Amino acid sequence: MAYQNTPQQMNEELQKFRDEISCIVVLEQAGYRFVRSESSARHMRFRRVKGESIIVTHGGKGWWDPHNSSSIVKGSVIDLVRFLNPGMSLGNARVELRGMLGLTPSGAEYVAEPKERKPARDPNYMWKNRQAPQPGSAAWTYLTRDRALPERILHLANQQGLLREGMKGTAWFAHHNNAGELTGMEMRGPEYRGFSSGGGGKMLFRMRAGEKGVKPVRLVIGESAIDVLSYAAMDPFFADPSLYVSTGGGMSPEAMEEFRALLGTIEAGGRVMIVVDGDAQGDRYEEIYAPMIREAGLKPLRYSPKGEDKDWNAVLQRRARQDVAA
Numbered sequence: 221m222a223y224q225n226t227p228q229q230m231n232e233e234l235q236k237f238r239d240e241i242s243c244i245v246v247l248e249q250a251g252y253r254f255v256r257s258e259s260s261a262r263h264m265r266f267r268r269v270k271g272e273s274i275i276v277t278h279g280g281k282g283w284w285d286p287h288n289s290s291s292i293v294k295g296s297v298i299d300l301v302r303f304l305n306p307g308m309s310l311g312n313a314r315v316e317l318r319g320m321l322g323l324t325p326s327g328a329e330y331v332a333e334p335k336e337r338k339p340a341r342d343p344n345y346m347w348k349n350r351q352a353p354q355p356g357s358a359a360w361t362y363l364t365r366d367r368a369l370p371e372r373i374l375h376l377a378n379q380q381g382l383l384r385e386g387m388k389g390t391a392w393f394a395h396h397n398n399a400g401e402l403t404g405m406e407m408r409g410p411e412y413r414g415f416s417s418g419g420g421g422k423m424l425f426r427m428r429a430g431e432k433g434v435k436p437v438r439l440v441i442g443e444s445a446i447d448v449l450s451y452a453a454m455d456p457f458f459a460d461p462s463l464y465v466s467t468g469g470g471m472s473p474e475a476m477e478e479f480r481a482l483l484g485t486i487e488a489g490g491r492v493m494i495v496v497d498g499d500a501q502g503d504r505y506e507e508i509y510a511p512m513i514r515e516a517g518l519k520p521l522r523y524s525p526k527g528e529d530k531d532w533n534a535v536l537q538r539r540a541r542q543d544v545a546a
Contacts, residue, residue: 498524
């Protein structure tokens with residue numbers, strides 16, 4: 221499928237690669253292996269052959285080549301793909317990286333020797349020591365003004381204990397496993413975007429709608445908590461017993477198993493709405509979700525924004541501007 225993307229959409233795609241694809245995934249696919257004895261808490265060494273190694277930094281977001289003495293060769297995951305494939309154009313690098321969206325490192329324990337290990341931050345401690353956003357607070361203002369999320373959606377998320385307010389107006393969206401345990405948080409704000417470290421990692425953000433205690437007849441799955449809450453705000457079937465779920469980007473094998481089990485809680489014959497972006501990344505996520513949905517005996521339906529709206533929050537913001545103008 222061909223895409224006619226605007227320069228803004230192309231830049232947003234590049235940022236998505238930086239946010240969601242680990243340099244470790246690129247190195248694994250290129251035949252590099254983790255060298256635990258030569259790694260530290262901050263610098264992980266990967267080697268393919270003697271004299272050919274890469275240092276990964278910033279938790280997989282950055283890298284540098286320790287063998288280039290003339291200048292420092294470093295960068296993001298995009299630069300790494302082009303470094304490993306000399307002469308590769310940016311367009312071909314995009315194609316290569318699109319195929320890696322949704323992939324996570326193999327599961328090997330990419331940490332230093334035990335003496336170098338530092339304690340991870342406990343998301344439960346972080347969560348308990350923060351307040352839920354309230355009308356007038358910085359995070360509430362960010363979500364309602366900058367992101368155009370209606371207050372009724374935020375009140376519902378608060379009632380279910382899904383939101384916390386971090387520093388500088390950052391909103392935290394809780395990820396739980398199927399046992400109801402907090403495993404981490406999506407973090408979005410005016411100056412920050414990421415996922416919490418420590419805990420069980422990315423699992424699923426989930427918000428219920430409709431009559432309490434009734435088995436859901438629909439599941440809505442998207443790429444981020446803000447996207448699925450935006451879709452919920454515009455959903456004509458919001459009153460139906462539904463479950464709004466975010467993966468927070470790519471899914472680990474553990475998160476996929478959680479999702480498979482969650483599908484079993486949907487009413488037989490129910491529908492699963494895949495509310496991803498209308499681009500190549502959205503296609504990739506649909507390819508991951510749809511087979512699992514069909515295996516559960518449910519019907520997958522893809523819904524993506526049209527035109528220049530890059531995601532469902534962009535649609536919501538545009539509608540909010542139109543309402544103000546009217």
